[in-house]
Amino acid sequence: MSVACCRIITVGDELLNGIRVDTNTAWLAEQLSGLGIGVDRAVSVGDDETAIRAAVEDTLDGADIVILSGGLGPTQDDRTKQALAGLFRVGMKRQPEVEEAVRLFFSARGREATQVNLDQALVPEGFEWHANPLGTAPGMLKRHGDVLLFSLPGVPDEMKALYEGWVAPLLAEERGGQLVYERRWYRTTGIGESDLFDRIGGLEDMAPEVSLAYLPAPEGVALYLRGRGSDPEEIGSRLDEAEARIRDAAGSCLYACENLEIAEHIARLLLERGETLAAAESCTGGQIAHSLTNVPGASRWFMRGWVTYSNEAKEEELGVPVSVIMEHGAVSEPVACAMAEGARKNAGTDWAVAVTGIAGPTGGTEEKPVGLTFVACAGQGETVVRQYHLGEGGRMRNKTRSMAVALDLLRRMLEDIDPHEGGWEVHR
Amino acid sequence: MSVACCRIITVGDELLNGIRVDTNTAWLAEQLSGLGIGVDRAVSVGDDETAIRAAVEDTLDGADIVILSGGLGPTQDDRTKQALAGLFRVGMKRQPEVEEAVRLFFSARGREATQVNLDQALVPEGFEWHANPLGTAPGMLKRHGDVLLFSLPGVPDEMKALYEGWVAPLLAEERGGQLVYERRWYRTTGIGESDLFDRIGGLEDMAPEVSLAYLPAPEGVALYLRGRGSDPEEIGSRLDEAEARIRDAAGSCLYACENLEIAEHIARLLLERGETLAAAESCTGGQIAHSLTNVPGASRWFMRGWVTYSNEAKEEELGVPVSVIMEHGAVSEPVACAMAEGARKNAGTDWAVAVTGIAGPTGGTEEKPVGLTFVACAGQGETVVRQYHLGEGGRMRNKTRSMAVALDLLRRMLEDIDPHEGGWEVHR
Numbered sequence: 001m002s003v004a005c006c007r008i009i010t011v012g013d014e015l016l017n018g019i020r021v022d023t024n025t026a027w028l029a030e031q032l033s034g035l036g037i038g039v040d041r042a043v044s045v046g047d048d049e050t051a052i053r054a055a056v057e058d059t060l061d062g063a064d065i066v067i068l069s070g071g072l073g074p075t076q077d078d079r080t081k082q083a084l085a086g087l088f089r090v091g092m093k094r095q096p097e098v099e100e101a102v103r104l105f106f107s108a109r110g111r112e113a114t115q116v117n118l119d120q121a122l123v124p125e126g127f128e129w130h131a132n133p134l135g136t137a138p139g140m141l142k143r144h145g146d147v148l149l150f151s152l153p154g155v156p157d158e159m160k161a162l163y164e165g166w167v168a169p170l171l172a173e174e175r176g177g178q179l180v181y182e183r184r185w186y187r188t189t190g191i192g193e194s195d196l197f198d199r200i201g202g203l204e205d206m207a208p209e210v211s212l213a214y215l216p217a218p219e220g221v222a223l224y225l226r227g228r229g230s231d232p233e234e235i236g237s238r239l240d241e242a243e244a245r246i247r248d249a250a251g252s253c254l255y256a257c258e259n260l261e262i263a264e265h266i267a268r269l270l271l272e273r274g275e276t277l278a279a280a281e282s283c284t285g286g287q288i289a290h291s292l293t294n295v296p297g298a299s300r301w302f303m304r305g306w307v308t309y310s311n312e313a314k315e316e317e318l319g320v321p322v323s324v325i326m327e328h329g330a331v332s333e334p335v336a337c338a339m340a341e342g343a344r345k346n347a348g349t350d351w352a353v354a355v356t357g358i359a360g361p362t363g364g365t366e367e368k369p370v371g372l373t374f375v376a377c378a379g380q381g382e383t384v385v386r387q388y389h390l391g392e393g394g395r396m397r398n399k400t401r402s403m404a405v406a407l408d409l410l411r412r413m414l415e416d417i418d419p420h421e422g423g424w425e426v427h428r
Numbered sequence: 429m430s431v432a433c434c435r436i437i438t439v440g441d442e443l444l445n446g447i448r449v450d451t452n453t454a455w456l457a458e459q460l461s462g463l464g465i466g467v468d469r470a471v472s473v474g475d476d477e478t479a480i481r482a483a484v485e486d487t488l489d490g491a492d493i494v495i496l497s498g499g500l501g502p503t504q505d506d507r508t509k510q511a512l513a514g515l516f517r518v519g520m521k522r523q524p525e526v527e528e529a530v531r532l533f534f535s536a537r538g539r540e541a542t543q544v545n546l547d548q549a550l551v552p553e554g555f556e557w558h559a560n561p562l563g564t565a566p567g568m569l570k571r572h573g574d575v576l577l578f579s580l581p582g583v584p585d586e587m588k589a590l591y592e593g594w595v596a597p598l599l600a601e602e603r604g605g606q607l608v609y610e611r612r613w614y615r616t617t618g619i620g621e622s623d624l625f626d627r628i629g630g631l632e633d634m635a636p637e638v639s640l641a642y643l644p645a646p647e648g649v650a651l652y653l654r655g656r657g658s659d660p661e662e663i664g665s666r667l668d669e670a671e672a673r674i675r676d677a678a679g680s681c682l683y684a685c686e687n688l689e690i691a692e693h694i695a696r697l698l699l700e701r702g703e704t705l706a707a708a709e710s711c712t713g714g715q716i717a718h719s720l721t722n723v724p725g726a727s728r729w730f731m732r733g734w735v736t737y738s739n740e741a742k743e744e745e746l747g748v749p750v751s752v753i754m755e756h757g758a759v760s761e762p763v764a765c766a767m768a769e770g771a772r773k774n775a776g777t778d779w780a781v782a783v784t785g786i787a788g789p790t791g792g793t794e795e796k797p798v799g800l801t802f803v804a805c806a807g808q809g810e811t812v813v814r815q816y817h818l819g820e821g822g823r824m825r826n827k828t829r830s831m832a833v834a835l836d837l838l839r840r841m842l843e844d845i846d847p848h849e850g851g852w853e854v855h856r
Binding site for chain 1: 441442443444445446447448449450451453454455456457458459460461466467468469470471472473474476479483486501502503505536537538542544545562583585641643652707709712713714715716717718720721722724725726727730731732733734735736737738740741744745774775776787788789790791823824827
């Protein structure tokens with residue numbers, strides 16, 4: 001049951017000076033994982049012939065497949081081809097078909113190819129090549145013993161086109177794992193990574209066929225479950241077993257058995273019920289509405305939102321009585337309730353969520369510190385409010401966390417789960 | 429003039445199976461470049477003790493500094509500490525101060541630390557450590573000969589906090605390069621990358637001492653200018669020369685000569701003028717308010733926001749006449765104007781911005797296609813409206829672009845620049 005092992009090398013100064021985030025590695029890794037091919041190392045090096053050569057030399061040993069991306073542009077600072085020719089001690093050979101393709105590429109754009117462009121037709125001897133449908137640098141392949149060494153352009157669209165049109169079919173045919181893979185996602189909110197881990201563990205007893213990854217984010221922890229083996233049915237039943245443990249551990253904090261934002265989950269629930277929603281935000285400042293309206297078709301169920309930063313706005317827009325604000329402060333349970341109820345009434349919706357809190361970095365007091373947040377959800381005949389202490393993790397994090405607990409409260413009420421269950425850092 | 433050479437190792441299965449894009453490497457590389465420290469290789473490995481150990485061993489040779497990030501979580505699949513202890517053949521030592529910090533971290537959140545959490549206090553012998561202000565895994569440092577080997581958590585916020593509060597000052601003191609670097613940022617909006625490039629070029633005539641990077645995003649193109657040399661004054665005058673070219677090319681589309689979001693820039697302008705703002709959003713769905721309220725202290729100048737998705741909301745909250753909606757449609761110039769003016773009036777602010785458009789993927793017609801957006805800005809005595817065709821780049825991109833053009837319109841009015849200048853894909 002050997003699994004093909006792949007290594008990825010990305011080339012470019014821009015990846016090592018902070019100008020660009022390397023997204024090619026993650027994209028390639030995900031694609032390869034779909035073919036049952038694992039990546040055990042990824043390396044980034046600059047546009048330097050010696051560094052590229054050393055990286056290829058290092059990775060060739062022990063790999064079945066190596067994929068390089070980058071350093072194939074027409075300009076002087078692209079050195080991958082030279083590094084590969086040097087490593088394998090071969091010269092360059094001009095490929096007339098590539099040269100013709102480059103000419104066509106430019107003439108189709110009303111321009112003439114320069115000598116620099118035409119030099120894209122130089123391919124190291126002994127390398128196979130494949131035309132680039134979106135650019136001028138061809139993909140290249142060197143068969144080194146049993147190792148397949150691909151060199152692709154670094155421009156993401158060109159790299160993807162060559163991978164999909166050439167590398168993937170070739171790998172599927174020559175190196176497709178005999179192993180079958182199944183992947184499942186679980187999304188939780190209101191439970192911390194360490195709590196989840198205490199209850200589920202790493203599934204070491206099911207390894208290596210089953211593996212579980214914990215992916216924490218301010219909105220909640222996502223769980224990524226993978227199974228591999230030669231028998232799809234057996235994989236399925238092992239994953240079912242793992243899933244039972246996850247469900248048991250996460251309880252009502254598990255909101256979806258797929259990779260779904262909580263806003264998308266809420267969208268589905270509201271559509272199923274034919275109900276509508278409004279939002280009244282203070283400290284989240286529009287982030288709840290933004291997140292909800294990222295869901296395509298949100299206008300069918302999201303009707304209206306307010307960002308009531310000032311006390312006057314809370315009073316005038318949502319009818320929060322001044323006396324309540326004066327007595328309890330703008331960041332308080334009664335104000336959160338009044339905001340939600342006012343929003344529901346004014347918008348004429350079935351549901352309304354509201355948040356008031358202190359996102360920081362300023363505005364905290366000893367009694368009401370940064371991170372204190374009240375979230376409320378008003379439905380027919382019932383308004384539920386909860387208090388959270390989200391800590392001093394920074395303004396953006398507190399906004400995101402406040403959004404998550406507000407949406408989770410709504411989700412619980414929509415699903416008829418005890419709305420007081422779950423939740424991070426809860427004080428009441 | 430030797431420059432300290434750093435290598436970055438990021439650890440995590442999620443980086444090698446396509447689940448997460450590694451953003452830590454680019455962030456660290458940028459920070460290091462500000463200290464005059466170059467990165468010559470970046471490696472990602474999975475949560476595997478042998479692989480981590482091999483990666484550290486490989487990179488130690490020839491590096492002055494190695495920074496690891498990731499694999500320090502409390503769970504079983506985090507193996508960095510074990511790998512380091514194994515590599516240096518040392519045991520673990522419980523650090524009482526770290527244990528105390530972990531206890532405090534949990535008790536501040538109303539919970540008790542479990543044994544798994546407390547084990548974060550185990551630090552390999554001979555390693556220095558530094559408390560994590562945002563989490564429980566401390567930063568660690570091993571001095572191996574002349575090499576500094578840092579191990580930081582992988583959670584970006586925690587990694588950044590430890591880098592900024594501990595690693596950077598330590599490196600600046602011990603390893604600052606003899607070459608001087610100066611970096612400048614320029615932020616533009618409303619002008620495309622290729623237009624900018626046609627006018628400025630790559631500054632090849634000033635290379636290698638001066639380099640310019642183009643960083644396009646839906647909100648606009650950022651320019652990152654770097655100069656290096658041994659004489660700070662000479663670097664400064666060369667960068668001034670480059671800056672003159674940038675200013676000339678970008679014109680009024682250049683809104684800041686520093687790395688500033690447009691919301692932050694608007695915040696400064698409003699604070700200087702002592703004026704206030706409200707926002708009325710349809711297709712941006714709260715993203716404008718969210719972006720504005722990400723700026724700390726926004727409550728001093730951002731008063732109120734509305735997300736008026738439905739026609740009723742536009743009428744009831746902002747006083748947009750039904751007749752205008754009926755005659756021109758909700759996505760129209762008169763509705764955008766009426767939204768801005770209604771928001772300004774109801775909020776009692778000096779300024780209001782409004783957006784109405786079709787973010788897609790559905791809702792477009794031949795006459796009003798997806799990507800059509802009207803933005804309006806109402807000030808004292810004047811309301812300006814502009815129409816954009818933002819194309820079919822997807823819902824989130826259209827929301828972000830709509831936000832950018834709305835905020836740019838406001839910025840131009842605040843700065844008394846012709847509000848009809850600049851702007852992508854403008855039709856009128």
